[in-house]
Amino acid sequence: MDFFGFFTDPVLRGPTIGSMLMCLVAALVGVIVFLRKQSLIGEALSHAAYPGVILGVIVAGIFSIDESNDLTIASMIMFGAFVSSLAGLWSINYLQKKWRIRSDSALCFVLSTFFGIGLTLASQVQISYTSLFRKLPAYLFGQAATMNDIHIYIYVVLALIVVFTIILMFKELQTLTFNPDFAESIGISSRYINGIFCILTVLAIVIGIRSVGVLLLSAMLIAPAAAARQFSHRLPVLFFLAGFFGIISGYFGNYLSITLSHHATAEYPNSKMIIPSGPMIILVATLICIFALLFAPERGLIMRFMRASYFRFNCLSENILKSLWRLDREHAATIKTIYSSQHISVIYLRFILYTLKRNGWIQTVNGSYQLTNDGKKRAAKIVRLHRLWEVYLAEYLGVGSERVHRNAEEMEHILTPEIERELTVLLKDPKWDPHHQRIPQKEAYEYV
Amino acid sequence: MQKEDKLTHPVFQADQVTVNYDKTSVLWDISLKVPSGKLVGIIGPNGAGKSTFIKAALGLVKPISGSFFYFGKPLKEVPLQVAYVPQRETVDWDFPITVKDLVLMGRYGKLGLFKWPRKADKEAAEYYLNQVGMTAYKDRQINQLSGGQQQRVFIARALLQEADIYFMDEPLSGIDHATETVIMNILRQLQQSGKTIFVVHHDLNTVQTYFDWIVMLNTRLVACGAISEAYNSDTLQKTYGKSYSLFDEALKLSNNKASGLL
Numbered sequence: 001m002d003f004f005g006f007f008t009d010p011v012l013r014g015p016t017i018g019s020m021l022m023c024l025v026a027a028l029v030g031v032i033v034f035l036r037k038q039s040l041i042g043e044a045l046s047h048a049a050y051p052g053v054i055l056g057v058i059v060a061g062i063f064s065i066d067e068s069n070d071l072t073i074a075s076m077i078m079f080g081a082f083v084s085s086l087a088g089l090w091s092i093n094y095l096q097k098k099w100r101i102r103s104d105s106a107l108c109f110v111l112s113t114f115f116g117i118g119l120t121l122a123s124q125v126q127i128s129y130t131s132l133f134r135k136l137p138a139y140l141f142g143q144a145a146t147m148n149d150i151h152i153y154i155y156v157v158l159a160l161i162v163v164f165t166i167i168l169m170f171k172e173l174q175t176l177t178f179n180p181d182f183a184e185s186i187g188i189s190s191r192y193i194n195g196i197f198c199i200l201t202v203l204a205i206v207i208g209i210r211s212v213g214v215l216l217l218s219a220m221l222i223a224p225a226a227a228a229r230q231f232s233h234r235l236p237v238l239f240f241l242a243g244f245f246g247i248i249s250g251y252f253g254n255y256l257s258i259t260l261s262h263h264a265t266a267e268y269p270n271s272k273m274i275i276p277s278g279p280m281i282i283l284v285a286t287l288i289c290i291f292a293l294l295f296a297p298e299r300g301l302i303m304r305f306m307r308a309s310y311f312r313f314n315c316l317s318e319n320i321l322k323s324l325w326r327l328d329r330e331h332a333a334t335i336k337t338i339y340s341s342q343h344i345s346v347i348y349l350r351f352i353l354y355t356l357k358r359n360g361w362i363q364t365v366n367g368s369y370q371l372t373n374d375g376k377k378r379a380a381k382i383v384r385l386h387r388l389w390e391v392y393l394a395e396y397l398g399v400g401s402e403r404v405h406r407n408a409e410e411m412e413h414i415l416t417p418e419i420e421r422e423l424t425v426l427l428k429d430p431k432w433d434p435h436h437q438r439i440p441q442k443e444a445y446e447y448v
Numbered sequence: 449m450q451k452e453d454k455l456t457h458p459v460f461q462a463d464q465v466t467v468n469y470d471k472t473s474v475l476w477d478i479s480l481k482v483p484s485g486k487l488v489g490i491i492g493p494n495g496a497g498k499s500t501f502i503k504a505a506l507g508l509v510k511p512i513s514g515s516f517f518y519f520g521k522p523l524k525e526v527p528l529q530v531a532y533v534p535q536r537e538t539v540d541w542d543f544p545i546t547v548k549d550l551v552l553m554g555r556y557g558k559l560g561l562f563k564w565p566r567k568a569d570k571e572a573a574e575y576y577l578n579q580v581g582m583t584a585y586k587d588r589q590i591n592q593l594s595g596g597q598q599q600r601v602f603i604a605r606a607l608l609q610e611a612d613i614y615f616m617d618e619p620l621s622g623i624d625h626a627t628e629t630v631i632m633n634i635l636r637q638l639q640q641s642g643k644t645i646f647v648v649h650h651d652l653n654t655v656q657t658y659f660d661w662i663v664m665l666n667t668r669l670v671a672c673g674a675i676s677e678a679y680n681s682d683t684l685q686k687t688y689g690k691s692y693s694l695f696d697e698a699l700k701l702s703n704n705k706a707s708g709l710l
Binding site: 172 | 506507530532534538539543544550564605
């Protein structure tokens with residue numbers, strides 16, 4: 001089956017489009033949940049939806065609705081989930097406000113109580129409505145495969161409601177999430193806006209339980225938002241990216257679930273294996289998230305590691321320039337002399353010396369190393385920053401002169417020209433450092 | 449204290465306000481009036497209820513009893529005439545927003561529910577960003593700002609509200625000298641154009657040079673009046689001295705008893 005086949009095939013388009021819509025909605029709502037650091041809310045509310053799912057099934061059973069009447073059963077289950085999730089939300093608020101229970105305790109209490117009630121009811125369904133009971137695992141782990149066009153219609157309407165509400169309330173949500181006190185002071189009612197947002201969260205959960213299931217749903221709220229945060233500093237972009245990652249997770253999770261199920265059935269024809277879509281969708285979303293955490297250009301771990309390594313490399317280079325400057329400004333130093341003052345391996349030292357030479361800071365004379373004219377200026381500049389900082393620490397911050405060296409050793413690589421200028425003015429361009437060593441003056445490091 | 453009670457047209461008035469808030473910061477029976485066009489310092493020791501007073505005045509914290517009046521009316525009738533600068537530390541500076549979008553929030557109150565900012569609002573935001581000297585940073589992410597720059601951005605946001613009364617919670621704490629000068633100049637300009645500014649302040653050395661009206665709080669109101677009359681060693685002693693600690697203790701005890709904790 002090719003890419004478009006999943007959108008046109010009458011059996012496959014239900015699960016495909018359904019999963020994508022559900023992941024889109026969850027990802028959008030998730031952005032705000034993520035920024036408010038309320039991941040547990042999603043977890044609690046999705047679990048709280050479970051007894052509602054079961055009640056929906058029981059009601060369907062009581063009215064002996066035919067198993068093939070998908071629309072009615074699906075609506076009943078979704079309505080049940082919506083109501084019980086809202087009841088969960090209300091219980092959490094009640095516990096926090098009236099009983100003064102801490103929010104994490106309240107969340108856990110509601111999560112386990114509601115889920116427990118759901119499981120108890122489920123065992124009842126197993127006895128009384130055996131045929132309907134077979135539908136239940138789909139809501140625990142998500143089973144997109146049995147969705148059809150009717151589900152798409154429901155999901156499209158719900159998804160549109162969520163998307164438009166978020167667009168409409170963008171500035172209110174932004175302000176309330178960033179600075180609740182200020183928002184309230186300019187007349188944004190946290191009660192109403194947060195109330196509406198809670199309903200959106202519950203809607204996202206209700207839409208999501210069919211394809212991801214109550215157990216894994218909170219991951220779908222957080223993973224796309226966390227991935228998107230790695231790439232952007234702007235809230236609108238964050239929404240777009242998270243939505244995009246959500247849609248991708250929905251498509252490929254569903255794709256994996258269907259193709260893997262095919263393979264499994266081909267391999268073991270008698271077992272009738274079905275790979276649930278929920279874990280597959282979460283798997284894809286998590287992979288995207290891990291990829292973002294590792295490779296994002298600014299915040300990604302790998303880029304940060306590389307920048308940190310480069311910084312260390314730069315510090316070492318400057319330290320070597322400095323020691324050459326101190327050892328003997330005019331004559332060359334052998335690699336042995338340099339090595340004795342550095343705490344690095346000889347190979348690394350040779351590599352640094354090689355790059356320093358290639359960049360024109362040092363030159364070799366009969367196998368020994370010597371600063372070039374440019375190198376002398378750069379070294380003088382580093383020494384100046386070091387000693388200026390020492391003076392600042394000793395004179396302005398009252399740090400004992402025996403303790404200033406260490407900190408200055410670090411700061412000499414960090415101080416910017418602006419800070420240097422301010423230091424020079426503040427300290428009145430001092431000539432001597434606290435150890436009575438000369439501070440290199442302008443003519444030593446500036447080009448004339 | 450008798451003197452300002454005679455004020456006939458106070459721009460701001462608190463009437464027997466008592467706040468019991470999270471059991472720690474408490475305000476007890478505060479009544480005061482402030483005339484228009486004053487630069488008002490609010491001082492008092494830690495936990496004296498300075499922030500709580502501002503929050504209660506803005507309706508963010510509900511007093512148990514008492515009420516506030518702006519131009520003789522409750523806040524509900526004049527919401528857009530009051531601007532607020534919260535404490536810098538109360539927000540998450542890693543939030544994904546740029547400097548100019550943060551400032552733009554100052555217009556959200558005027559825009560009303562569900563409306564998007566217009567070009568005019570953005571131009572105004574840029575104008576006030578320039579006034580606090582932050583134009584060069586307008587497209588920066590807010591987590592790249594220093595403490596002083598964060599404060600300037602917060603001030604710009606409040607300026608964009610173009611209100612008549614400003615409440616600022618410790619705008620001068622933890623910032624560099626240059627920013628302090630910039631902010632004080634802006635506050636004086638605001639005052640000259642007839643606005644009233646309330647500033648929660650910590651540095652007693654600068655109180656007399658910065659403010660012309662003072663509110664001294666320590667759970668109860670110690671003094672409120674022109675700085676030349678109300679601010680003296682006697683009131684300072686009362687505000688920061690030990691005489692109130694017994695009162696505090698008794699109040700806490702009574703709160704705990706009332707809520708059944710003791």
